[in-house]
Amino acid sequence: MSIVKNSIGYVRESLADTDKKFYIYCLVLLIIAVLGLGGAITALAEGHYHSNMSDMVPWGVFISGLAFFIGLSAGATMVGLLIHGFGRDDYHPVGTRAILIGMLSIFAAMGCVMMDVGNPFRAMKIPFLLRNETSMFFISSTSYMGFTAILIAELVSTIYVTIGKAGKRGKKIAKVLGIIAVPYALIVVHSFTGTIFGVVKAREMWNTPLLPVHFVTSALASGFALVILVTIITSWASKKELVGRETYNHMGIMLCFFLIATVFLDTFDYLILSYSGTEEGLETWHLLTGRYLPTFLINMVGLYAALAIVSFKKYRTSRGLLYATSITIIAIAAYRINLISIGQLVPLYPEMGEIEYVPNIHEVAPFIGLVAILMLVYAVLTKLLPLEDRVHLTHK
Amino acid sequence: MKKLNRRELIKIAAAAGAGALLPREAKAFGGMFEAITEKISEGIKGTVGREVETPLPVKGARFGMVIDLGLCIGCRRCSYACKLENNVPDAINPPYIMVFETKYKPGQIIDENAPVGSHSNGGGLLYTKLRKDRMYMPVQCNHCADPPCAKVCPTKATYKSPDGIVMMDYNKCIGCRYCMAACPYNARRFNWSKPELDPEKINPLVPVRTDGIVEKCTFCVHRTRRGRTTRCVEVCPNRARTFGNLNDPNSGVSQLIASERNFRLKVGLNTGPQIWYLTHPKKKPMRWYKPVPISPEIRGLRK
Numbered sequence: 001m002s003i004v005k006n007s008i009g010y011v012r013e014s015l016a017d018t019d020k021k022f023y024i025y026c027l028v029l030l031i032i033a034v035l036g037l038g039g040a041i042t043a044l045a046e047g048h049y050h051s052n053m054s055d056m057v058p059w060g061v062f063i064s065g066l067a068f069f070i071g072l073s074a075g076a077t078m079v080g081l082l083i084h085g086f087g088r089d090d091y092h093p094v095g096t097r098a099i100l101i102g103m104l105s106i107f108a109a110m111g112c113v114m115m116d117v118g119n120p121f122r123a124m125k126i127p128f129l130l131r132n133e134t135s136m137f138f139i140s141s142t143s144y145m146g147f148t149a150i151l152i153a154e155l156v157s158t159i160y161v162t163i164g165k166a167g168k169r170g171k172k173i174a175k176v177l178g179i180i181a182v183p184y185a186l187i188v189v190h191s192f193t194g195t196i197f198g199v200v201k202a203r204e205m206w207n208t209p210l211l212p213v214h215f216v217t218s219a220l221a222s223g224f225a226l227v228i229l230v231t232i233i234t235s236w237a238s239k240k241e242l243v244g245r246e247t248y249n250h251m252g253i254m255l256c257f258f259l260i261a262t263v264f265l266d267t268f269d270y271l272i273l274s275y276s277g278t279e280e281g282l283e284t285w286h287l288l289t290g291r292y293l294p295t296f297l298i299n300m301v302g303l304y305a306a307l308a309i310v311s312f313k314k315y316r317t318s319r320g321l322l323y324a325t326s327i328t329i330i331a332i333a334a335y336r337i338n339l340i341s342i343g344q345l346v347p348l349y350p351e352m353g354e355i356e357y358v359p360n361i362h363e364v365a366p367f368i369g370l371v372a373i374l375m376l377v378y379a380v381l382t383k384l385l386p387l388e389d390r391v392h393l394t395h396k
Numbered sequence: 397m398k399k400l401n402r403r404e405l406i407k408i409a410a411a412a413g414a415g416a417l418l419p420r421e422a423k424a425f426g427g428m429f430e431a432i433t434e435k436i437s438e439g440i441k442g443t444v445g446r447e448v449e450t451p452l453p454v455k456g457a458r459f460g461m462v463i464d465l466g467l468c469i470g471c472r473r474c475s476y477a478c479k480l481e482n483n484v485p486d487a488i489n490p491p492y493i494m495v496f497e498t499k500y501k502p503g504q505i506i507d508e509n510a511p512v513g514s515h516s517n518g519g520g521l522l523y524t525k526l527r528k529d530r531m532y533m534p535v536q537c538n539h540c541a542d543p544p545c546a547k548v549c550p551t552k553a554t555y556k557s558p559d560g561i562v563m564m565d566y567n568k569c570i571g572c573r574y575c576m577a578a579c580p581y582n583a584r585r586f587n588w589s590k591p592e593l594d595p596e597k598i599n600p601l602v603p604v605r606t607d608g609i610v611e612k613c614t615f616c617v618h619r620t621r622r623g624r625t626t627r628c629v630e631v632c633p634n635r636a637r638t639f640g641n642l643n644d645p646n647s648g649v650s651q652l653i654a655s656e657r658n659f660r661l662k663v664g665l666n667t668g669p670q671i672w673y674l675t676h677p678k679k680k681p682m683r684w685y686k687p688v689p690i691s692p693e694i695r696g697l698r699k
Contacts, residue, residue, distance in 0.1 A: 126551065
């Protein structure tokens with residue numbers, strides 16, 4: 001009983017200084033989450049009958065979401081590496097937030113999988129009761145569990161360090177976890193997520209050994225962009241700068257490198273595709289420059305625009321980075337949508353004709369609901385957990 | 397009722413005997429019947445509480461099919477009969493067998509004005525007359541030798557049987573649809589909603605699937621492993637389809653794939669499709685026909 005009382009007391013204490021705007025924000029997110037969950041429950045009860053997916057286009061918004069959120073989670077772990085591996089102590093104020101973003105992103109990715117599969121309860125038997133070692137879906141989903149465990153351990157150890165209860169050993173554990181999370185995220189988690197699509201030789205757009213590399217670079221760009229964006233928004237909302245001007249500049253330089261790699265791969269990938277000698281390749285190019293031109297432009301123009309912004313030191317400010325990171329995240333989301341959708345829209349037989357897929361409200365609503373839930377959880381956790389910036393200010 | 401005299405009776409018996417022993421048919425199934433030695437059930441449970449027993453793989457057999465496009469008239473009876481035989485609900489559309497139709501003009505490989513998206517809906521578009529300006533192309537699961545669907549399935553719900561049939565264990569399928577994305581032949585179907593079937597028309601030998609799982613052609617495993625042929629072969633009015641044991645050099649399929657007209661779909665992907673097509677003897681192929689000469693790989697099938 002005392003634990004419950006203490007917990008309630010802790011929550012009350014943590015929320016004592018919270019203003020009404022926070023509660024309104026949470027309430028709005030809760031309403032969106034409930035509405036979205038309604039759609040997810042309908043899909044669970046009645047199947048995906050209402051969705052616009054079909055036997056021709058078996059993967060829709062949820063699988064695009066899986067690829068996107070996995071990318072965010074992998075990129076968000078970079079902060080841990082910068083702090084522990086490269087001694088960038090100026091990143092400390094966003095350390096726990098970055099881990100939280102990574103953790104919630106991986107939950108979002110797994111949520112997308114659960115909402116997509118026809119039998120979510122049976123899917124939970126993977127990897128213990130059901131397994132196929134040659135399946136990239138099996139390898140990836142197993143790696144997500146390992147990644148979740150690493151992130152939870154990293155979060156706990158970081159909190160101990162933050163509140164000053166970690167000994168020498170605890171600090172070492174936090175450091176090791178912060179460093180190993182990045183290679184694990186990039187080499188195991190994200191590369192294998194890219195390989196899910198890369199091994200599908202039936203789909204011209206997916207079947208390339210460069211796809212895992214592509215996923216890694218876009219993951220770094222989008223995930224790191226999200227951390228920067230959250231840092232800027234949190235600073236504005238709390239009216240106190242979490243990091244200094246120099247750190248913003250460094251963040252911009254890091255993002256610039258990630259964007260260069262992504263833009264390089266994107267540009268040459270599409271350039272080679274435009275010269276494709278196969279019918280499927282040409283059809284893919286026609287889709288990109290035809291029906292999917294808006295998302296193609298959002299992807300390419302967005303990446304170049306974001307790169308242009310972060311290339312100049314004078315724009316590597318909080319305002320400049322706000323634009324650059326927002327554009328980066330949208331551009332990479334467009335890339336994911338293009339990759340998953342167009343990969344399936346090229347007819348497997350020319351006589352199939354034009355295949356259509358536009359996600360409808362039954363797919364989009366649960367997806368938005370899921371995002372709302374995670375934003376809500378993030379908002380509440382950042383109030384309850386002892387974050388570096390708050391503890392630091394209290395000490396001051 | 398008119399009584400038959402002895403002469404008429406002998407005529408009918410002779411005609412029936414000749415029909416039953418058509419060289420191609422006899423060759424097609426002769427080997428298969430010999431190969432079947434066991435009929436023990438492996439007990440794949442139906443997903444609606446009804447236990448349906450599927451016979452064990454036939455020892456020494458490797459099933460395959462040949463479809464002669466010169467004989468296909470595009471009637472879609474194969475598609476419709478398959479649907480009824482395998483308890484495929486109406487909601488699954490297109491059914492397991494799609495029949496594409498394209499216009500044909502002499503001297504042209506592809507007619508740009510050809511109707512597209514004309515795959516059968518199973519029940520409709522029942523052509524009964526051969527239209528000389530059309531070509532028909534039935535496509536279905538190719539029961540690949542190296543099936544990408546089985547490789548990518550995270551739960552081994554899809555697996556390759558020793559007798560060459562790519563099978564589904566419906567109790568393991570999580571409905572991730574990775575197999576559908578990986579299949580180059582668009583041969584797999586997902587139950588997007590709860591299946592609705594007329595209870596009187598349910599085939600008791602075939603499990604009824606539930607929503608949220610993937611299903612596909614099984615080469616009528618409940619028939620073929622019991623020594624019968626597939627339903628699509630049985631109903632084809634022009635005998636365009638031949639089913640049999642590829643390991644038997646005397647079987648109909650083995651004889652037919654020796655034809656110079658043979659080709660398989662998307663051989664470049666190295667999936668090893670076990671359905672061979674024979675091009676129309678007079679017409680040029682459509683653009684996605686990829687005729688290949690008899691390769692050592694194909695010859696190697698006849699052990």
